[in-house]
Amino acid sequence: MSEKAPATAEKALSPKSETPAPQPARQKWYEWFAPTDTPAERRLILKLDGLIIVFVFLAYWAKVLDSSATSTAYVSGMKEDLNLYGNQLHYLQTVYMVGFITMQIPLTLLMTRCPVNYFLPAADLLWGVFTLAQYKASNVTQLYALRFFVGALGGFFFPAVQWYLGSWYKSSELSRRGAIFFIASQVGSMSSGYIQAGAYARLDGRYGIEGWRWLYIICFACTIPIALLGLCLLPSTPDTCISRFLTADEIQLAQERMASENREARQPFTxxxxxxxxxxxxxxxxxxxxxxxxxxxxxxxxxxxxxxxxxxxxxxxxxxxxxxxxxxxxxxxxxxxxxxxxxxxxxxxxxxxxxxxxxxxxxxxxxxxxxxxxxxxxxxxxxxxxxxxxxxxxxxxxxxxxxxxxxxxxxxxxxxxxxxxxxxxxxxxxxxxxxxxxxxxxxxxxxxxxxxxxxxxxxxxxxxxxxxxxxx
Structure with a gap:
């Protein structure tokens, strides 16, 4: 017996007899959190979803309303009231796209130098103001100028939000949050027609304001409360975050989560x-x-x-x-x-x-x-x-x-x-x-x-x- 003991012990220690390490549980498709998320992480993720995702969804939805408002307004009385002719509707869309395209990169980069929790809502407020100003337009020249600024202030929103989401969420969380944000555009395109048709039918001539002008007033009315909500809720990025809704421990946890993803904080632009x-x-x-x-x-x-x-x-x-x-x-x-x-x-x-x-x-x-x-x-x-x-x-x-x-x-x-x-x-x-x-x-x-x-x-x-x- 004494001679066999070492062999038995050697067999017990051999790699073949080792029990394979259990594989980590994989997240199921219907689960919102990964099995590896700690209770503290889950609380943080829920807070971020409430503070960030709700705002960006609503803000994007409101912007989609405006994207179709001018075409709807054109066929709802704007053409006759402002004496539009020829290709002026096409020119209005072109001016909008010039602002939309040319300012995307500059404004997105500017946002990385500023507190995001103020920059995004402030841009949204300005967008709402320029959208509202269109209802007072008395000629097409005024509309050209206003459409440029509406395009500029709305165009950078999509890439800016994608960057912002990438500053808070892990790679295993980003696609779902990005999808919720993107869906707002589809919901907006589905609902804009009903909203605009109902507004024109019920508000045309109300208080002496033509129905097409009410379309811009409605866009403004949707935007301002959402922008104010953003000013109240949005945190900045984890590296410079000050938030009444996130504790110091949660901000530190957010920084650690991004460090684990090799997601670097903002640096000087050289x-x-x-x-x-x-x-x-x-x-x-x-x-x-x-x-x-x-x-x-x-x-x-x-x-x-x-x-x-x-x-x-x-x-x-x-x-x-x-x-x-x-x-x-x-x-x-x-x-x-x-x-x-x-x-x-x-x-x-x-x-x-x-x-x-x-x-x-x-x-x-x-x-x-x-x-x-x-x-x-x-x-x-x-x-x-x-x-x-x-x-x-x-x-x-x-x-x-x-x-x-x-x-x-x-x-x-x-x-x-x-x-x-x-x-x-x-x-x-x-x-x-x-x-x-x-x-x-x-x-x-x-x-x-x-x-x-x-x-x-x-x-x-x-x-x-x-x-x-x-x-x-």
């Missing part, structure tokens, strides 16, 4: 830092990728479904009802993609799947002579194209986590390039004379998605190499 950003791969690859993504939603953004329904003889009520399915699909796709990409860290996979779905939808629409049910399915399926927006910007936050300044430049540049090309490419690709069968547009979208898949492979390769270097 020429050397700018040069380092410009010569790095992140800016150019992410911006190129964003170009293909931003243009690939052309099926849902160029009214192909509504024009086809009109050509098929559907009533106005039927068209308005059926077309609400597309933003509903986008909402569902945004939630599904965000939840599963967060839990499984599968951003690239969901982007690829969405691109393939959009390619299939556009192939069906390019063929065109298909069963009606399949055509409806293709139009609705194309609504998934925008469902990966939150994933893409969450990924940009993660990839550029080492520099708050690079995050701001890259995210705002991604959004700017999309809006810049989106302002003129549809004039050549989605021509109204080709409606409702946009053969060029559908084939263009197929090419965009194929290119997006190619750029996705490049992005994955560069990001994998970057992570390998950081671990070396």
């Amino acid at each position: 020429r050397g830092k700018i040069w380092q950003i410009l010569k790095g791969w992140r800016l150019w690859i992410l911006v190129t990728f964003a170009f293909f993504f931003s243009q690939a939603d052309g099926v849902s953004s160029n009214s192909g479904l509504s024009l086809w329904l009109k050509a098929e003889g559907y009533s106005v009520e039927g068209i308005n009802t059926i077309t609400t399915v597309s933003p509903a699909v986008t909402i569902v796709a945004s939630v599904v993609c965000a939840v599963f990409s967060d839990i499984y860290d599968a951003k690239a996979s969901w982007i690829a799947v969405t691109a393939l779905l959009n390619i299939f939808a556009c192939i069906v629409l390019a063929i065109w002579n298909v069963p009606v049910g399949l055509k409806f399915f293709a139009f609705f399926l194309s609504g998934t194209a925008d469902g990966i927006a939150a994933i893409i910007y969450a990924w940009a936050n993660e990839i550029c986590s080492h520099s708050a300044e690079e995050r701001a430049i890259v995210i705002s540049a991604m959004n700017t390039i999309g809006n810049t090309f989106g302002a003129w490419i549809p004039l050549f690709v989605w021509k109204t004379v080709d409606a409702p069968r946009y053969l060029i547009g559908y084939n263009w979208t197929i090419a965009l998605d194929v290119c997006m898949l190619a750029m996705l492979a490049v992005l994955v390769q560069f990001w994998a190499r970057e992570k390998k270097r950081s671990l070396a």
